[in-house]
Amino acid sequence: MLSIKGLKVKLEDEDKQILKGVDLEIEAGKVHAIMGPNGSGKSTLSYVLSGKDGYEVTGGEASLEGVDLLDMEPEERAAAGLFLAFQYPVEIPGVGNMTFLRTAVNAQRKARGEEEMTAAEFLKVVRARAKELKIDADMLKRPVNVGFSGGEKKRNEILQMAMLEPKMCILDETDSGLDVDAMKLVAEGVNALRTEGRGFLVITHYQRLLDHIKPDVVHIMADGRIIKTGGPELALEVENNGYADILAEVA
Amino acid sequence: MAEAAVKQTPTDAMIATLDMPQGGWSDAARRDALARVQAMGLPGRRDEYWKYTRPDTLVQAQAVPAALRDGDDTVLFDAVDRLKIVFVDGVFDANASDDLTLEGITIERLADATSDLHWGRDLYGVLENNGQNPVPRPLAALNTAFAADGVLIHVTGKPSKPVNIIYRRTSTTADAMLHHCIKLDAGAELTLLENGPVAARFNGVLEVEVADKAAFHHVRAQGRDHEQRAATHIFARLGTESTFKSFTLTANGVMTRNDCVIELTGDDAAAHVAGACVGDGRDFHHDDTVFITHDAVNCESRQVFKKVLRNGATGVFQGKILVKEGAQKTDGYQISQSLLLDDDSQFLAKPELEIYADDVACSHGSTSGAIDEDALFYLRSRGVPHSTATDLLTLAFLAEAVLEVEDEDLREEVTGRLASWLERHAA
Ligand SMILES: Nc1ncnc2c1ncn2[C@@H]1O[C@H](COP(=O)(O)OP(=O)(O)OP(=O)(O)O)[C@@H](O)[C@H]1O
Ligand SMILES: [Mg+2]
Numbered sequence: 203m204l205s206i207k208g209l210k211v212k213l214e215d216e217d218k219q220i221l222k223g224v225d226l227e228i229e230a231g232k233v234h235a236i237m238g239p240n241g242s243g244k245s246t247l248s249y250v251l252s253g254k255d256g257y258e259v260t261g262g263e264a265s266l267e268g269v270d271l272l273d274m275e276p277e278e279r280a281a282a283g284l285f286l287a288f289q290y291p292v293e294i295p296g297v298g299n300m301t302f303l304r305t306a307v308n309a310q311r312k313a314r315g316e317e318e319m320t321a322a323e324f325l326k327v328v329r330a331r332a333k334e335l336k337i338d339a340d341m342l343k344r345p346v347n348v349g350f351s352g353g354e355k356k357r358n359e360i361l362q363m364a365m366l367e368p369k370m371c372i373l374d375e376t377d378s379g380l381d382v383d384a385m386k387l388v389a390e391g392v393n394a395l396r397t398e399g400r401g402f403l404v405i406t407h408y409q410r411l412l413d414h415i416k417p418d419v420v421h422i423m424a425d426g427r428i429i430k431t432g433g434p435e436l437a438l439e440v441e442n443n444g445y446a447d448i449l450a451e452v453a
Numbered sequence: 454m455a456e457a458a459v460k461q462t463p464t465d466a467m468i469a470t471l472d473m474p475q476g477g478w479s480d481a482a483r484r485d486a487l488a489r490v491q492a493m494g495l496p497g498r499r500d501e502y503w504k505y506t507r508p509d510t511l512v513q514a515q516a517v518p519a520a521l522r523d524g525d526d527t528v529l530f531d532a533v534d535r536l537k538i539v540f541v542d543g544v545f546d547a548n549a550s551d552d553l554t555l556e557g558i559t560i561e562r563l564a565d566a567t568s569d570l571h572w573g574r575d576l577y578g579v580l581e582n583n584g585q586n587p588v589p590r591p592l593a594a595l596n597t598a599f600a601a602d603g604v605l606i607h608v609t610g611k612p613s614k615p616v617n618i619i620y621r622r623t624s625t626t627a628d629a630m631l632h633h634c635i636k637l638d639a640g641a642e643l644t645l646l647e648n649g650p651v652a653a654r655f656n657g658v659l660e661v662e663v664a665d666k667a668a669f670h671h672v673r674a675q676g677r678d679h680e681q682r683a684a685t686h687i688f689a690r691l692g693t694e695s696t697f698k699s700f701t702l703t704a705n706g707v708m709t710r711n712d713c714v715i716e717l718t719g720d721d722a723a724a725h726v727a728g729a730c731v732g733d734g735r736d737f738h739h740d741d742t743v744f745i746t747h748d749a750v751n752c753e754s755r756q757v758f759k760k761v762l763r764n765g766a767t768g769v770f771q772g773k774i775l776v777k778e779g780a781q782k783t784d785g786y787q788i789s790q791s792l793l794l795d796d797d798s799q800f801l802a803k804p805e806l807e808i809y810a811d812d813v814a815c816s817h818g819s820t821s822g823a824i825d826e827d828a829l830f831y832l833r834s835r836g837v838p839h840s841t842a843t844d845l846l847t848l849a850f851l852a853e854a855v856l857e858v859e860d861e862d863l864r865e866e867v868t869g870r871l872a873s874w875l876e877r878h879a880a
Contacts, residue, residue, distance in 0.1 A: 253830075
């Protein structure tokens with residue numbers, strides 16, 4: 203599904219190398235988790251994959267179902283099926299959440315040559331999905347993320363994911379800021395989308411989320427590289443011992 | 454003295470081209486106004502109040518011709534049930550207009566109102582004259598002296614529908630001067646809509662007297678005219694517990710100067726002035742100049758002006774709140790913001806507060822900035838194309854001003870017009 207080979211990325215305006223050769227293969231139907239110390243490049247990887255400005259790819263490649271991602275505009279990547287749940291969702295005053303969602307859903311459908319959703323159809327689906335995530339009608343009406351609590355913002359990310367039904371979902375610390383109940387809701391939201399055809403990359407610092415979203419593979423990222431890959435037990439090891447042992451092991 | 458002598462020349466040249474209507478109740482007001490213009494002189498480039506806007510094309514004797522280029526925009530307010538008053542090239546057109554009778558309101562053409570004892574005598578040129586202090590507005594005095602057409606609206610009740618002054622232009626050279634007076638009696642209400650291209654050059658004055666507990670709503674669209682030059686003035690005086698709300702949408706035109714002068718003279722009154730402006734290209738220049746005087750207790754005023762500028766367009770805002778001694782519990786708010794879609798466009802702002810009372814809450818802010826890149830990426834990452842995302846964010850930026858239009862249907866029309874403009878002017 204998602205294939206990353208030797209990806210090297212530096213900042214556009216600064217002589218700072220952040221990703222130093224990342225290799226990652228995520229198969230359809232699988233959940234991969236990435237853990238790693240602060241500043242190791244996890245968010246950068248997710249931004250570069252989704253096409254954010256300010257980064258320069260200096261080597262390697264990334265493709266989604268065999269299609270080169272790095273040449274595409276962000277909206278084209280989205281239409282191709284890539285989704286990023288932001289670590290810090292952006293507030294957009296003046297743009298209603300519903301308008302935003304509907305514009306996004308229909309823009310993607312249009313880009314893929316599919317029929318657009320009618321207002322009524324859309325309303326029905328969004329209400330049902332919102333209810334599952336305990337997002338009330340008021341939050342749907344308000345401007346995108348404006349005045350939302352940290353946890354509400356994260357649930358809103360998952361709502362967008364549920365509406366857009368992407369093929370490849372990247373979740374960047376979606377668990378941070380969530381209370382225990384909200385974490386369960388979010389995990390249920392994600393698990394509901396786990397299907398044969400869909401891949402997940404879950405970036406997290408904590409085992410807690412992985413209790414609910416059971417990963418197939420766990421990677422450790424440090425200093426711009428994947429330094430270790432293993433099964434779910436690797437996350438437990440990090441939870442118990444931190445990164446010191448693993449870092450020492452590869453040094 | 455030397456300064457005045459230098460300025461006298463264009464003023465005389467302009468006056469020489471104009472004919473003053475003679476006789477009737479407005480005669481004295483016109484002669485007084487002429488004396489004012491001659492004393493002040495028409496605005497020149499060195500006038501403090503014209504620092505950011507070059508008055509040349511507005512004051513030169515001959516108007517610069519403006520090509521007719523209609524058809525690329527929908528006409529606003531067509532779906533609204535309203536009473537239509539039509540002016541073609543700055544001249545009232547009775548055939549195109551509706552029957553001017555409507556319960557609760559009396560409408561007369563300025564040129565037809567000749568009786569000596571007309572109510573207009575207490576309004577025509579009166580508010581304009583009040584508005585000459587402390588800042589001279591010679592173009593408005595010129596208008597009072599020479600405007601040959603316009604409407605006089607006396608609102609005694611609550612008419613069942615809005616009045617819509619519709620302007621049409623058929624000539625590339627029309628140089629129009631119109632003067633409208635509106636008098637709302639105590640408790641009366643009126644919604645006034647104005648739209649359409651007036652003339653190649655337009656000098657407009659609107660004087661509005663809002664008596665106690667009366668309410669005046671004004672929604673104006675300046676646009677559908679790419680080369681128009683306009684200087685407009687609104688003068689309003691508000692009585693106790695009265696409301697005045699005026700919103701202006703400006704799209705296109707090359708030179709627009711909109712002055713708005715409001716006096717809050719009765720306690721507990723509210724005045725809102727707002728504008729949304731979209732401009733494209735080096736030739737586009739838009740200036741909002743607002744002066745609000747609080748001279749009563751517990752009044753509220755709001756100024757909300759938003760501009761979207763691209764391809765070298767220029768926006769200007771000069772806004773002042775003057776709180777006189779004794780105008781306690783004043784609540785004054787002023788915001789002027791521009792969204793600059795490129796580095797060539799510019800926004801020049803001069804927000805001012807002058808306060809002589811101690812128990813007041815006044816705030817003002819002025820900003821100019823680019824599209825929020827993080828918001829843009831967020832939208833695009835959800836599949837919204839770059840241009841759609843930019844338009845969404847631009848409309849969001851304008852929303853605070855558009856929200857000042859109270860009526861939801863009118864607000865939607867305004868938003869729709871802005872959206873279609875943005876679509877046509879895609880980056
Ligand atoms: N736009 C930028 N400007 C400057 N430095 C940047 C930028 N983007 C990333 N960096 C730097 O790159 C490094 C990697 O950052 P990144 O956000 O990818 O880390 P992370 O692994 O997601 O960390 P965390 O666990 O704290 O979220 C950090 O040192 C960060 O400061
Ligand atoms: Mg991060």
